[in-house]
Amino acid sequence: MDKSIVILGSGTAGTLTANRLRRTYDERECRITVVDQNDDHVYQPGLLFVPFGLAEPHALVRPRPRQLLDGIAYRSAEIDRVDLTADRVHFTDGTSLGYDVLVVATGASLLPEETEGLTGPGWGEKVHTFYDLPGAVALHQALERFEGGRVVIDVVDLPIKCPVAPLEFAFLADWYFQRRGIRDRVELTYVTPLDGAFTKPVAAKALGGLLKEKGIELVTEFALGEVDGTGGRLVSYDEREVPFDLAVVVPLHGGAEYVDRSPGLGDELGFVPVDRHTLQHPDHPHVFAIGDAAGLPASKAGSVAHFEGEVLAHNIGRFLAGKPLDASFDGHTNCFIETGFHKALLIDFNYDTEPLPGHFPGALGLPLLKESRANHLGKLAFEWLYWHSLLPGRELPGIGSAMPEHGKTHTPA
Amino acid sequence: MTTATYADTSVTVDDEGFFTDPGQWTEPMAEQIAREQDIATLTDRHWTVIHFMRAEYAAKGTGPTVRILGKTSGVSVKELYQLFPKGPAKTAAKIAGIPKPRGCI
Ligand SMILES: Cc1cc2nc3c(=O)[nH]c(=O)nc-3n(C[C@H](O)[C@H](O)[C@H](O)COP(=O)(O)OP(=O)(O)OC[C@H]3O[C@@H](n4cnc5c(N)ncnc54)[C@H](O)[C@@H]3O)c2cc1C
Secondary structure (H helix, E strand, O other), X not given: OOEEEEEEOOOHHHHHHHHHHHHHOOOOOEEEXXXXXXOEEEOHHHHHOXXXXXXXXXXXXXXOHHHXXXXXXXXXXXXXXXXXXXOEEEEOOOOEEEOXXXXXXXXXXXXXXHOEOOXXXXXXXOEEOOOOHHHHHHHHHHHHHOOOEEEEEEEOOOOOEOOOHHHHHHHHHHHHHHHOOOHHHEEEEEEOOOOOOOOOHHHHHHHHHHXXXXXXXXXXXXXXXXXXXXXXXXXXXXXXXXXXXEEEEEOOEEEOHHHHOOOOOOOOOOOEOOOOOOOEOOOOOOEEEOHHHEOOOOOEOHHHHHHHHHHHHHHHHHHHOOOOOOOOOOOOEEEEEEEEOOEEEEEEEOOOOOOOOEEEOOOOOEEEOOOEHHHHHHHHHHHHHHHHHHOOOOOEOOEOOOOOOOOEOOOOO | OEEEEEOOEEEEEOOOOOEOOHHHOOHHXXXXXXXXXXXXXXXXXXXXXXXXXXXXXXXXOOOOOHXXXXXXXXXXXXXXXXXXXXXXXXXXXXXXXXXXXXXXX
């Protein structure tokens, strides 16, 4: 078999998928081409630390092609659209590429301009986001200048990448201002469209409790309609107001823009609908999606892309061999949640099981839903694992795609 | 699971009052449910959203979120909040007799 697999996007998901496939199938079995519009791979979990001066921006960036194993073709080009009837990808430079199997791994994009006033007066001065590298750097400078007042963290709507990151930002802000000795001059408010601190009830309770403990006000069911940067106000659609001196906003997310220009590929938000277990497109069996690009009821997180990768590489092999797909993704998600003071919480869940207390991955492992130093060290170790194990498509020792059950306490929500 | 009576007919609803079986819903029930949600009368614009909610539920098995409604129903998010001040996706789902829309994670 000499088949061509084209992978769109060389972020976390595209890179690890290419490397997993290359490890499993040699070059005579399939050609693998990975496409990306720029050559800088940013370690996105590190963006959380940049505003607080806890990570150096340049240390988070590495060249994309260097993360790919030998025998994978890398193409630097911007995707214009996918023609699903002709099985071709068209690029903005006028060239195109055919495929036997297409993997969409172009992630989620930030859409700040979709919220009225968000990118208006005050954007980059009093109104910030840490969800991309330039934003995180600008916020670092703004925080350094900040001497007191109202800091508001707002999530506009879900889905977002790493739904716990805004909470982590709030916890770290509390710690940051304490270290600077001005915490008593800062009012911290966490504003969310959800009816609690998090989507999942057990975790929402634990995380809501932590916000309270740290003196961070929680405003729920707030659907952001407008940002008044000059007046320093967030205004909801139902006309409630939250005043601020500094706003940290996580903007709306959508899929990559070309998805909308590709008839039949995506949903209303530009994400690619796929079977929640096999990751295969419902109408186009030779199209798959992975990572943030996929329209699945799972978190948009690097850990999820990692667990999906194992299933996807196997299923693509089955597909190319003409056999029925048999690997099944269970929605497994695993997130460390930094809480400041050298501590972190860990949550682990899937489509059907709530984040539960206990230990991960077994009875002697890291504590779940509880702050600990060990979890903080786990979060820091993740960066090394990301570059050296996750991206190269290796198995993480003891952590497979299926969610572990050992060591969990099944207390009702 | 409990029952509620709308337009003299008993229907099953969940703990939060959302229909569990959209097949039990009829148009005359909508006005009464709307009044429980502090909406005095249903205008044509309300009905556009209600019919859209039911069609989406029938096609996808879940009602749309506010953002998707704003993008696809022909009614902007701003107007949706004017029509259904207490939260458009949830209120419209309740009046349209479909289960609570599943949000994102
Ligand atoms: C602040 C923050 C903190 C986070 N913390 C964590 C964490 O602690 N743990 C965790 O597991 N995850 C975390 N994440 C989430 C994680 O980074 C993402 O889920 C992960 O990167 C998703 O991988 P992906 O490959 O799907 O998308 P990406 O890594 O974003 O890659 C998508 C790629 O597609 C390319 N692309 C898009 N459009 C085009 C086009 N038209 N043409 C060509 N190329 C295109 C882009 O250039 C990009 O390289 C965090 C994210 C953020 C923002």
